[in-house]
Amino acid sequence: MLITRDPGLRSGSNYVLEPDRFPAITHCGEGEVSDRHLIAMHTHASTEIMLATSGAYTWTVESQEVRQRAGEVIVTLAGEVHGTSDRGHPACRLLWVGVNLDECGGDGQRMGELVSARNPRTSITCTAAEPLIRGIVLQVISDRAGARDIVRGYVETLVRVICQQLDTPSYGSERSPLVLAAIHMLRNNLSRRVSIREIALACGVGDSTLARRFVEEVGQSPAAFHRLLRLDAARERLAARDASVTDIALACGFNSAQHLSTALKRETGLTPSEWRRNANAHVP
Numbered sequence: 001m002l003i004t005r006d007p008g009l010r011s012g013s014n015y016v017l018e019p020d021r022f023p024a025i026t027h028c029g030e031g032e033v034s035d036r037h038l039i040a041m042h043t044h045a046s047t048e049i050m051l052a053t054s055g056a057y058t059w060t061v062e063s064q065e066v067r068q069r070a071g072e073v074i075v076t077l078a079g080e081v082h083g084t085s086d087r088g089h090p091a092c093r094l095l096w097v098g099v100n101l102d103e104c105g106g107d108g109q110r111m112g113e114l115v116s117a118r119n120p121r122t123s124i125t126c127t128a129a130e131p132l133i134r135g136i137v138l139q140v141i142s143d144r145a146g147a148r149d150i151v152r153g154y155v156e157t158l159v160r161v162i163c164q165q166l167d168t169p170s171y172g173s174e175r176s177p178l179v180l181a182a183i184h185m186l187r188n189n190l191s192r193r194v195s196i197r198e199i200a201l202a203c204g205v206g207d208s209t210l211a212r213r214f215v216e217e218v219g220q221s222p223a224a225f226h227r228l229l230r231l232d233a234a235r236e237r238l239a240a241r242d243a244s245v246t247d248i249a250l251a252c253g254f255n256s257a258q259h260l261s262t263a264l265k266r267e268t269g270l271t272p273s274e275w276r277r278n279a280n281a282h283v284p
Contacts, residue, residue: 021143027097030134043081046099048075053070055091063081077115199222238276
């Protein structure tokens, strides 16, 4: 493993990896960036996923200017020229990982297609990426037995989570008033599960009509969409560290801490305690 450090970083490093050690990734790292730091235009042989965990950044990707705020991801495909804009920016903290999409099966292929189709290129809100990328970096640094498989699990989950964000139409004019009303109701009822009958009655349509329109416009059922909303809320609360797992589970519509743990493990490969630890870990 080659460890490099850009002189513009206040702290942190970049870890360049041997292909046979971690086949799913080429490099990863974390760094606190000064307000005068500029990254020269460059390319990678892999797809790079960059997350701002604080502050803001302005990138140039294939001649397009892309602004990034805390909690947002920038994705550049293999061979795409990218670097920071010459505009000034505040000090910020970044996490990054280079991913071999060929190692990620159908989700990797889908992510490549979705990113290619995103024009103009924009940042992606994805707070769920932080514990996953941080977990990758921590495993690479530890290089302990089993790290290879753990990293692969993190990478596959990260790609899947980003695909979900990219594959869901924006909360806006692309959706009909009926579906927007259903989404609004789901977002305002994160502390409990809401049946399709309840949503349909509130929207003044039949159950089957709502179910069909929702799947057509959102790509998944109202129940599946609501479950992801509740999981997102739980992940944010876990990262905040101000409540017990049981309290968070009940506040987000799960029957118990074990119910939340099972759902989170299925979705991300992490238990609530692992998610909380990764979200609050800091690499020197």
